[in-house]
Amino acid sequence: MIIPAKTSNSVTADPVTVGVALGDRAYDIIIGRDVLPSLGQRIAKLRPGARTAIVTDHTVAKHWLAKTEAALAEAGIASSRIVVGEGEGSKSYSVLQDVSEGLIAAKIERNDLVIALGGGVIGDLAGFAAAIVRRGVDFVQVPTSLLAQVDSSVGGKTGINSPHGKNLVGAFHQPVLVIADTSVLDTLSPRQFRAGYAEVAKYGVLGDLKFFEWLEANHAGIFSGSAAREHAIAESCRAKAAIVARDERETGDRALLNLGHTFGHALEAATGFSDRLFHGEGVAVGMVLAAEFSAQLNMISADDAARVQHHLAAVGLPTRLQDIAGFQQEGLADADALMTLMAQDKKVKRGRLTFILLEKIGKAVIANDVDPSTVRHFLAAKLSG
Numbered sequence: 400m401i402i403p404a405k406t407s408n409s410v411t412a413d414p415v416t417v418g419v420a421l422g423d424r425a426y427d428i429i430i431g432r433d434v435l436p437s438l439g440q441r442i443a444k445l446r447p448g449a450r451t452a453i454v455t456d457h458t459v460a461k462h463w464l465a466k467t468e469a470a471l472a473e474a475g476i477a478s479s480r481i482v483v484g485e486g487e488g489s490k491s492y493s494v495l496q497d498v499s500e501g502l503i504a505a506k507i508e509r510n511d512l513v514i515a516l517g518g519g520v521i522g523d524l525a526g527f528a529a530a531i532v533r534r535g536v537d538f539v540q541v542p543t544s545l546l547a548q549v550d551s552s553v554g555g556k557t558g559i560n561s562p563h564g565k566n567l568v569g570a571f572h573q574p575v576l577v578i579a580d581t582s583v584l585d586t587l588s589p590r591q592f593r594a595g596y597a598e599v600a601k602y603g604v605l606g607d608l609k610f611f612e613w614l615e616a617n618h619a620g621i622f623s624g625s626a627a628r629e630h631a632i633a634e635s636c637r638a639k640a641a642i643v644a645r646d647e648r649e650t651g652d653r654a655l656l657n658l659g660h661t662f663g664h665a666l667e668a669a670t671g672f673s674d675r676l677f678h679g680e681g682v683a684v685g686m687v688l689a690a691e692f693s694a695q696l697n698m699i700s701a702d703d704a705a706r707v708q709h710h711l712a713a714v715g716l717p718t719r720l721q722d723i724a725g726f727q728q729e730g731l732a733d734a735d736a737l738m739t740l741m742a743q744d745k746k747v748k749r750g751r752l753t754f755i756l757l758e759k760i761g762k763a764v765i766a767n768d769v770d771p772s773t774v775r776h777f778l779a780a781k782l783s784g
């Protein structure tokens with residue numbers, strides 16, 4: 400599985416296609432350098448005569464909107480644009496209203512397409528607007544962050560945040576196509592790229608030891624833009640597509656994808672969903688906490704938990720509560736407050752916490768009935784270092 404390192408300019412491999420097998424709602428994820436210009440031709444083939452509306456944010460628009468519009472125009476596809484503010488704040492009722500009204504004003508109808516051009520926020524927001532406008536319009540994901548390319552653009556989870564918590568209002572609405580152009584990742588900040596990498600590593604930790612070992616050996620090439628990047632994204636999408644195909648609505652195995660997220664979401668909430676902690680960084684800290692909690696429950700060896708922490712730290716991700724920006728100055732919530740935040744999570748059923756825990760690296764399990772007092776003591780110990 401070792402991919403030879405190349406410079407980004409020398410990567411000319413054909414795009415990789417990963418299928419998401421969902422019967423009459425099956426779709427392809429196209430992964431490769433410079434696949435964005437093929438967007439128009441692919442849409443023309445998939446949905447002849449469709450009009451499109453691109454939903455994006457200001458920063459992504461600056462870099463990629465013109466290229467996206469040109470790709471559509473070349474194939475004779477009409478497009479309009481809806482540009483929203485960037486950041487988690489756009490996953491709100493008011494911005495959802497703006498986008499929905501924008502789609503209606505742009506006369507996007509049932510046979511037309513919404514194009515979500517951006518990171519996870521845009522994919523979730525535009526996908527949800529597409530799910531509800533005219534009782535459902537199809538949409539295409541064009542993810543522009545590593546996190547969106549390997550996770551949020553695939554699988555059909557769409558939605559916005561509620562004042563009560565993250566992603567509490569939404570719908571399952573699968574895209575009809577995902578175009579993951581890996582060259583767009585070149586404009587991400589190193590911190591944003593690293594945050595997305597946490598979700599790549601997650602696939603190894605939860606279900607594929609060999610992939611985790613490959614990441615340990617090849618992570619530098621993923622960051623530098625060698626062919627290892629496309630390989631890592633394709634492997635991540637394959638892993639996610641397989642899980643989504645067998646459990647689209649998260650009644651079982653799909654919950655494994657939440658490894659690190661129960662702790663991670665509470666940490667994001669405790670830091671006000673601010674730049675103190677990006678989502679992927681919360682997942683990195685959360686994944687290490689899940690591994691260490693699994694070790695405390697004698698499910699995984701302390702050495703394996705340390706190995707997960709070591710790999711995430713090696714790429715520069717935060718792995719400890721104390722690594723979270725401002726921990727020394729502003730502190731973090733105490734263990735009770737973190738427990739309250741976790742209780743708001745969708746992963747709670749009738750007051751009992753569901754955690755994704757590890758039996759070994761490459762084998763995560765769903766623990767449905769975790770005793771809250773054990774978790775509280777564990778967190779209190781971690782907070783005191």
Ligand code: GLY
Nearest residue numbers: 550554556653656
């Ligand atoms: N990001 C987790 C999921 O799509 O299920």
